[in-house]
Amino acid sequence: MNRHLWGAVALAALGASSLSAQDATATIKAAQYAIGMIRGPARVDAINTLEYWGAGYTYAFGQAYRPGAPWPAFKVSYHASLSYSVPAMRVDMTRSNPDGPVQGGGGLPLPAPQRQIQVVSGDFAWNESVPGAGFIPGTSAVPAPGAAGERLMQLWSTPFGALKMAAAAGPKAQAAVENGLNTITFPLSGTTVKITLNAKQQVERVETRSDNPVLGDTITETTYSDYQDLGEIKTDVQFPLHIVQKQGGFPVLDLTITRTDPNNPYVVFPVPDNVEQAPRTPPPVKVESQKVADGVWYLTGGTHHSVAVEFKNYIVLVECPLNDERALAVIDAAKKTIRNKPIRYVVNTHHHFDHLGGLRACAAEGATILTQTANQAYYETLWAQPHTLNPDRLAKSSRKLVIEPIGEKRAITDGARTLELYHLQGSNHADTMLIGYLPKEKVLIEADVFNPPAANAPPGAVVRETVNLSDNLKRLKLDVQQITPLHGRLVGIEDLRRAIGEK
Amino acid sequence: MQQCFGVFLLAVAAVAQSHPDLSGVWNGATVGGPYIKSEDERAALLPARDGDLVNFERDNALIRRSNPNKPLYKPEFWEKVQKFDQNGNTEDPSYGCMPAGVPRMGPPAKIVQTPNELILLYVSGAAQGWGDQYRVVPIDGRPHTPLQDLDGTWKGESIGHWEGDTMVIDSIGFNDTSWLDIGGYLHSENMHVMERLHRDGDTLTWQATVEDPDVLIKPWVMNPRVQKLNPDPKAVLPETLPCSERDLSHLVTKEHH
Numbered sequence: 193m194n195r196h197l198w199g200a201v202a203l204a205a206l207g208a209s210s211l212s213a214q215d216a217t218a219t220i221k222a223a224q225y226a227i228g229m230i231r232g233p234a235r236v237d238a239i240n241t242l243e244y245w246g247a248g249y250t251y252a253f254g255q256a257y258r259p260g261a262p263w264p265a266f267k268v269s270y271h272a273s274l275s276y277s278v279p280a281m282r283v284d285m286t287r288s289n290p291d292g293p294v295q296g297g298g299g300l301p302l303p304a305p306q307r308q309i310q311v312v313s314g315d316f317a318w319n320e321s322v323p324g325a326g327f328i329p330g331t332s333a334v335p336a337p338g339a340a341g342e343r344l345m346q347l348w349s350t351p352f353g354a355l356k357m358a359a360a361a362g363p364k365a366q367a368a369v370e371n372g373l374n375t376i377t378f379p380l381s382g383t384t385v386k387i388t389l390n391a392k393q394q395v396e397r398v399e400t401r402s403d404n405p406v407l408g409d410t411i412t413e414t415t416y417s418d419y420q421d422l423g424e425i426k427t428d429v430q431f432p433l434h435i436v437q438k439q440g441g442f443p444v445l446d447l448t449i450t451r452t453d454p455n456n457p458y459v460v461f462p463v464p465d466n467v468e469q470a471p472r473t474p475p476p477v478k479v480e481s482q483k484v485a486d487g488v489w490y491l492t493g494g495t496h497h498s499v500a501v502e503f504k505n506y507i508v509l510v511e512c513p514l515n516d517e518r519a520l521a522v523i524d525a526a527k528k529t530i531r532n533k534p535i536r537y538v539v540n541t542h543h544h545f546d547h548l549g550g551l552r553a554c555a556a557e558g559a560t561i562l563t564q565t566a567n568q569a570y571y572e573t574l575w576a577q578p579h580t581l582n583p584d585r586l587a588k589s590s591r592k593l594v595i596e597p598i599g600e601k602r603a604i605t606d607g608a609r610t611l612e613l614y615h616l617q618g619s620n621h622a623d624t625m626l627i628g629y630l631p632k633e634k635v636l637i638e639a640d641v642f643n644p645p646a647a648n649a650p651p652g653a654v655v656r657e658t659v660n661l662s663d664n665l666k667r668l669k670l671d672v673q674q675i676t677p678l679h680g681r682l683v684g685i686e687d688l689r690r691a692i693g694e695k
Numbered sequence: 696m697q698q699c700f701g702v703f704l705l706a707v708a709a710v711a712q713s714h715p716d717l718s719g720v721w722n723g724a725t726v727g728g729p730y731i732k733s734e735d736e737r738a739a740l741l742p743a744r745d746g747d748l749v750n751f752e753r754d755n756a757l758i759r760r761s762n763p764n765k766p767l768y769k770p771e772f773w774e775k776v777q778k779f780d781q782n783g784n785t786e787d788p789s790y791g792c793m794p795a796g797v798p799r800m801g802p803p804a805k806i807v808q809t810p811n812e813l814i815l816l817y818v819s820g821a822a823q824g825w826g827d828q829y830r831v832v833p834i835d836g837r838p839h840t841p842l843q844d845l846d847g848t849w850k851g852e853s854i855g856h857w858e859g860d861t862m863v864i865d866s867i868g869f870n871d872t873s874w875l876d877i878g879g880y881l882h883s884e885n886m887h888v889m890e891r892l893h894r895d896g897d898t899l900t901w902q903a904t905v906e907d908p909d910v911l912i913k914p915w916v917m918n919p920r921v922q923k924l925n926p927d928p929k930a931v932l933p934e935t936l937p938c939s940e941r942d943l944s945h946l947v948t949k950e951h952h
Contacts, residue, residue, distance in 0.1 A: 231744055231754040238754070240761040277763035324770020327912060425781065425949045427757055428750075456760035458776045458878055462767050462912050 215367035219374050219389070220358045226393040227351055227419060228429035228454075237359070239352045241456045243273045244422075244431060246447040250287060252298020253444050254406060254545025258623045259570035262442040264296025270447055273459040274347055276356055280313040280461035281347040284323060295620045297544045297640065303653055310336070312343035313461035316468065326464025335470035341381065345402070348380060349414050351395035351432065354387050383581065394419050394430065403582035404440075405515040405549035406574060413438045414445075422452040429454035477517050479525035482682065485633035487609055489529050490676045491522055496546060497678045499637050500526040501630065504606040506536035509559065510628050510637050511678050512550035516584045519550025523557055535559045537596075537604060539613060541639040541678065542622040543567045552586040555593050564615055564624035565597035598626060609633075614668055616641065618660045627661070629670050636670065636685075639678035644687055651690065659692045714857050715894040717806045717813065720930040721922035756950055759877060766880055766905065766915035779879025784946055786879065788872055792938035796849035796873030797866050798888050800828060802901035802922050804932055806892075811835040813855055813862070819935040827935045832864055842867055847884045849873055864890040875905055875915070883909035897924035 224230045224237060231238035247270065251263035266287040274281040286307045294301040309320040311333075317340035318333045320326070326333030348357045358365045361378035368375045373396070374389040383401040390396040397415045404410040416432035423429065431452045437445040478493040487502040496513035507530050512519040526535060538554040540563040541547055552575065555561060563571065572593065579587040586593075596602075602613045609632060616625040621640055628637035641657040665672055672685045689695070744750040768776055779786045789795050803815035812835070817828040834855040845852055845868030853866040866888045874880050886907040893900045902919040905911070 232758050236758060238757045238761045240763050275763070322770075324773060327770050426753070427950075428744075428753060429757070453781075455757060456762075458765060458773070458780050460765055460767050460773070 216358070216365040216376055216378075219367040219376055219393075220355055220365065222393045223374075223376075223387070223389050223395060224355050224359070226389075226430070227355075227395065228421075228427065229352055229355065237356065239429065239454060239456070240277050241273070241275045241459050242350075242352065243271070243453040243457050243459060244449050245451045246270045246435070246449040248447040249290070249443070249445070250285065251442065251444045251446075252296060252300065253439050254548075255297035255300075256442075256543070257295035257297075257620070259543040259567050260573075263440075263444060264294070264298060264300055265290045266298075266300070266302070267291075268447075273457075274350070274353075275459060275461065276347070276353060278313055278461055279344060279347055279353075280311070281343060282309065282311045282320075282323065282459070282461060283343075283346075284309045293620075297621055301656075310339070310343060311461060312340050312347070313463050315340055315472065316463045317343055318464065318467040324462075326466060327462065333464040333467055335467045337470060337472050338474050342402070345381065345400055345412075348385070349398045349400055349412070349437075351398075351416055354385065354395055354398045357385065358387060392419075394432075401581060403579070404545075405552070405584065406545045407440050408577040408579035408584075408587075409581050410439060412444075422449060423454055424451070425453070425455045427455050477521040479521045481525055481529045484635055484674060484676055484682065485630070488630060488633055488635055488676075489526075490682055491525050491529075492681075493521075494518065495679065497676070498522045498526075499628070499676050499678075500529060501609070501611050502530045502533070503536075503604070503609055505533065507533050508537045508539065508604055508611055509535050509554065510539040511541055511547060511639065512538050512554035513547050513678070514549045516550060516553045519553035520585070522550070523554065537562050539563075539626065539628060540567070541627070541637075542625045543570060544622055544640070547639055547678070552584055556584075556586040556589040556591050558591060560594045560596055562596050562598055562602065562613065562626075564626055565599050566624050568595050568597045571595060614664070616661070616664050617667070618663065619657060620660075621657050627664070629668075629672070631671070634671055634673035636665070636672040636675045637678070638675065642675065642677055642680075642688055642691065644675075644677055644680040644683045644691070647681070654692050658688065662688060662692055662694070714862075715860050716808055717862060717892055717894055717899065718808045719899075720805045720925040720927075720932070721802065721899050722804060722925065753950065762918065764916075764918050765878070766875060767912040768910055769912055772881065772910050776879040776881060779874075779881060781879075781949060783877065783879065784943060784949065787874060787877070789874065790940070790943075792940050793872065794828060794849040796869065797830075797851055797853070798890060798903035798905060798917060799874060799876055800850075802892070802899065802920050803830075806899075813864075816932060818932050819938070827932075834862070839865070839867055842885075847871065851886075851888070858891075860893065862892040864888075864892070866890070876917070881910065882907050885909050897926070898922070899924070 229237050229239045248268060249265045250268045251265050253263050256263055267290050269286045271284045272281065286305050287302065288305040289301045309323060311318050311320055317336040319336055321332045325331035347353050357380055358376050358378045365376055365378040376387040377384055386399040387395055388397040395416055397413060400412045402410050414437040416435055418433035419430040420433055421428055422431055431449065431454060433449050435447045436443055480492050482490040482492060484490050489500045491498040491500055499510040501508045507526055509526055512522060523535060535557055536559060538559040538561055540551055540561055551561060575593050598613055600615045604611045612629045612631060613626050616627050619625045619641060638661060641661045645652060675683050675688060744754050784790060800817055804818045805816040807814040811833065813832040815830040815832060819827055830850055830853055832853045832855045837854060839854055840852055847868060847870035849870060851866040852868040853864050855862055855864045869884060869886050871882060871884045875882055886905060888903055888905055890901060890903045899922040900919050903917045905915045
């Protein structure tokens with residue numbers, strides 16, 4: 193190729209890029225026009241505040257009953273109010289149990305309908321007991337600083353929000369045509385957002401990307417369909433009748449919208465003083481080591497605990513929860529508690545993401561993962577996914593994942609100490625649940641099926657999963673004296689009996 | 696001593712005379728925005744979405760309500776404000792021919808400034824309430840009447856003073872009937888309004904701050920409004936037709952007109 197031809201190619205490439213940005217501006221305007229955002233002779237974007245009400249389902253992400261199955265559902269009534277200018281969003285939803293059998297985690301089954309009010313306003317996020325909590329005596333606004341980014345991304349994933357941010361991206365927004373449909377991509381908060389328009393140029397799908405400790409680079413896909421003017425006051429603003437949001441390939445939200453108020457209603461998001469004054473970053477991860485018996489340590493702190501068991505030449509760690517940060521702190525605590533021994537095995541109690549999130553860090557430590565047989569193929573598939581947005585410890589290491597599956601029972605022993613692992617039968621929480629038992633020390637290790645309340649708390653309702661645990665202990669003839677729950681606190685077997693109403 | 700006193704009086708007079716003269720016709724009958732010189736310019740602003748005049752009102756209703764600057768009410772008033780907002784055609788006192796009151800009536804259309812008072816003249820319109828309005832604002836340094844001695848009114852008791860080159864009009868003693876603006880923005884009888892008028896050449900900037908701790912979480916600083924001096928030496932304020940509500944029974948939607 194001669195020099196002139198190279199020059200022509202380069203010019204053509206520059207032209208295509210420039211044209212794409214110009215196309216994006218026109219495509220964004222057309223989409224804004226199609227859903228009624230653009231108004232008046234000055235063609236201004238007139239949508240600032242919005243409310244919508246709907247009903248349908250929310251789903252507990254990462255809490256499937258079986259590995260690879262859809263996330264379990266809650267029925268939900270849903271009310272969102274938002275302001276694009278603040279920017280802010282309040283989601284007020286009441287969750288209840290779905291019809292039919294209830295299986296899976298995430299708090300299912302609920303003992304009673306549960307109201308959740310999640311707010312974000314600029315950099316601040318908090319949860320309200322009632323709308324406006326913190327400004328009303330007797331109400332509470334609980335800071336949730338780590339949630340601000342995700343909640344804002346929800347705001348920018350709405351049809352109007354996505355188009356506003358695409359417009360704000362200016363020349364960085366790019367237009368294309370895929371499968372005959374217009375698409376717009378633009379950078380936002382360190383990732384790329386992609387909008388796909390339908391034939392009427394309305395926003396049909398918004399894809400965002402975020403990091404998840406289990407899934408790695410995770411696409412959140414929100415689809416919008418059946419646009420209508422659903423307001424009591426007619427505005428010609430079009431809003432989708434149906435919203436479906438998916439994460440990890442399965443729905444996390446499925447709403448049928450029953451009413452909207454896109455007429456810039458009065459919605460405000462004042463930040464309570466305690467939220468404004470709260471630390472903006474989560475507290476540092478803390479792990480406390482508590483000796484339960486000779487060679488057995490309860491590693492607590494935060495919401496999820498672990499147990500370290502000392503063997504002659506190595507450590508067995510039960511649970512690497514949440515994420516790299518927690519897992520690394522647990523590894524560090526285990527090594528400081530039991531010095532000069534490697535962590536050879538890590539027991540993963542079940543496949544729910546909160547119990548699975550730190551497992552990659554433990555695999556990078558060189559530990560062999562012990563998990564229920566049904567998890568093996570699922571984990572191998574999950575861990576083949578890219579972690580480019582926030583490369584974790586395993587992504588940066590050359591270690592390979594080593595899994596030793598456990599069917600119904602496995603014992604680890606050095607002759608002096610034994611840790612038995614059993615597959616829990618009959619759980620509706622997770623099909624792959626393992627419990628640990630140290631026969632000499634008479635210590636039980638379990639996750640999620642018995643979460644002891646605070647000492648001196650009044651007894652709650654009997655939980656089916658706890659009854660099932662007790663049935664399993666009897667079936668397996670395990671002589672348990674102490675329990676190290678991976679949520680809650682160290683308790684005795686009498687606490688378990690009391691919780692299920694046994695004398 | 697007499698000489699000293701004379702110098703002092705001259706100094707006071709010089710200071711008094713150093714304040715800007717706010718007198719003039721500011722924008723004639725228009726509401727906010729630039730001074731419109733011709734009917735052609737006005738007509739150019741009317742076309743709406745798709746060039747269709749049918750969309751004019753619906754578009755402008757949406758744009759008018761898109762102002763992101765909202766008063767922060769205490770949560771116990773959120774529902775009431777929303778209800779007023781959604782039922783503006785029946786709830787908005789201004790749409791029932793009532794005066795807008797302070798601060799909704801906005802900046803004056805004409806100011807007559809004397810050494811001891813400002814006379815503020817307003818022409819009517821849907822946004823400002825109906826009926827030609829006036830205010831006489833003392834600027835002679837007198838204090839407010841104690842609040843408990845005032846009958847609540849639409850315009851309250853207003854007293855002005857200079858802060859540098861800015862005239863600050865301090866008002867108390869309101870009824871709780873008027874709204875602060877379109878959108879159901881209610882207030883209590885304990886509202887305190889401070890309006891600031893600043894002249895810069897042939898431009899007048901008006902901005903009001905509303906304090907009402909009975910209903911607001913924090914004071915609301917309204918958007919500034921800029922008025923141009925009407926350069927026509929013969930400019931007059933048009934007479935307003937009497938307001939008589941005759942449309943409500945014919946409205947078939949809740950669109951706030």
